[in-house]
Amino acid sequence: MTKIIPSQGDLFRLDSPLYGDIQGERTVAEFPFFALTKRAQMEPIAFANDTARIEINPSKTGVATIYDKEILLYIASLMVSRLENGETIDRTLTFTANDLFRMTGTNPSARSYTSLKASLTRLQGTQIITNIETGGEGSDSAFSWLLKADIKYTKLPNGERQMKHVEVMLCDWLHRAILTDRRIAAYHDDFFKLGPIERRLYELAKFNCVDGARFEADAVDLAGRVGCSLEPRSIENFKRTLREVTKDQSLPEYSLALADRKEPRTGGGRPKLSTLVTITPLDSLRLAAASAK
Incomplete structure (x- = not known):
């Protein structure tokens, strides 16, 4: 060749x-x-x-x-x-x-x-x-x-x-x-420095955090929109990546937060544990912090 x-x-x-x-x-x-x-x-x-x-x-x-x-x-x-x-x-x-x-x-x-x-x-x-x-x-x-x-x-x-x-x-x-x-x-210029899942999180934030609004989604639903398999092992890997992104705050222009919550099951039994993902524009956080002073 x-x-x-x-x-x-x-x-x-x-x-x-x-x-x-x-x-x-x-x-x-x-x-x-x-x-x-x-x-x-x-x-x-x-x-x-x-x-x-x-x-x-x-x-x-x-x-x-x-x-x-x-x-x-x-x-x-x-x-x-x-x-x-x-x-x-x-x-x-x-x-x-x-x-x-x-x-x-x-x-x-x-x-x-x-x-x-x-x-x-x-x-x-x-x-x-x-x-x-x-x-x-x-x-x-x-x-x-x-x-x-x-x-x-x-x-x-x-x-x-x-x-x-x-x-x-x-x-x-x-x-x-x-x-x-x-x-x-x-x-953002740093988009091309992001990993695959981070790129998808950034894109979803870019078009859903409109006029400073937050974007919220259940972690499993979000995994599907990102493009991850919904098999248990893939979901765990996705949540691990979410925790890393939250720890490093690696998304340009946005802040990511996680909150675990218990949801009752139909018919009773042990509550189901789910994870809420919240993505907030950094400009909104700065404006809220400035208003609180």
């Missing part, structure tokens, strides 16, 4: 560099669309509540991961930036790998370029089936995050392939969510 090396620049019209913030889209942030792992996950993902149904099926390289999602966040940010500048937004965008790495804090090494190619493959291969509508439209058939994912390169005399740029085409579903629904929010 020939080696791919970084681009030295070309004259092709690029949508990068990105000068603004990384932007997240609410519909994608609210639900567990991505595997919480760096390893290939071959098991499908399923989630359902009173209003939403999601089924995620892997390609031969696995389900798209929370780390692959960095590319979608970057693409959405490019689209929002162009939208704010009054430019026409097409589903096909071109960008340099180096600009993506700059925004996500990734070291532009040979390994990063190999990982980028694998991420694009998973985003294009993962199949999503959902009843969630975007832009007032839905689909009964499966779709992929990317309809096209192409790394353009130049062949050098020594046989190496020099990357020029990346060209992607976004699926209709996500394109409508970004451009029609426009439920977008800027992410």
